[in-house]
Amino acid sequence: MTFTLSNRALSLVFAAVLACAALALGLSSQVSHAQATAPAAFEDKVVYHVDDPAAMRLALGNIGNHLVASPGAKISLVANGKGITTLVAGEYSKPIAELQAKGVRFVACNNSMKGFDIEPSKLVPGAVIVPAGVAELSRLQVVEHYAYIKP
Known part of the structure; x- marks a missing residue:
């Protein structure tokens, strides 16, 4: 049995994969941004x-x-x-x-x-x-x- 996707279905799957990748990258950059902007030790x-x-x-x-x-x-x-x-x-x-x-x-x-x-x-x-x-x-x-x- 062969399973084929239409061009439209392939486009939707590709868009979903890209969205997940972008979300993952965005979250990881937010974590590293939060780490980078954490209050640094200072001399009071x-x-x-x-x-x-x-x-x-x-x-x-x-x-x-x-x-x-x-x-x-x-x-x-x-x-x-x-x-x-x-x-x-x-x-x-x-x-x-x-x-x-x-x-x-x-x-x-x-x-x-x-x-x-x-x-x-x-x-x-x-x-x-x-x-x-x-x-x-x-x-x-x-x-x-x-x-x-x-x-």
């Missing part, structure tokens, strides 16, 4: 900006939460303007020391220190003094690729 670098003493408690809490979510994050807190008073040894010394032990860098603006008559010896231990807080914020963002957060 963030600068928190405190220029108002009222924001310090929130900033310290945010930093603590940030480190829980991203333990290897590189975090700096830059204090300038009235916020410079939060880096004076006293109210925030303990939480600052705890965060410093986890690698957080606390940066004091020298211009603000002069403006508020704060001597370097009055700052929390380990605070880094920079000439201008705004210049440090800019440097961290542009040169070091830190994300900026203002609580």
Whole structure:
């Protein structure tokens, strides 16, 4: 017994085979595209900006939460303007020391220190003094690729 297909039937079978092949290729390219666009590991670098003493408690809490979510994050807190008073040894010394032990860098603006008559010896231990807080914020963002957060 011989089985023959008409030209129309052959065309339909051929079209079905092509459609299946195209679908298979499309799905495999979607899988490889999904693999290629999966979020890559990144270096989490963030600068928190405190220029108002009222924001310090929130900033310290945010930093603590940030480190829980991203333990290897590189975090700096830059204090300038009235916020410079939060880096004076006293109210925030303990939480600052705890965060410093986890690698957080606390940066004091020298211009603000002069403006508020704060001597370097009055700052929390380990605070880094920079000439201008705004210049440090800019440097961290542009040169070091830190994300900026203002609580």
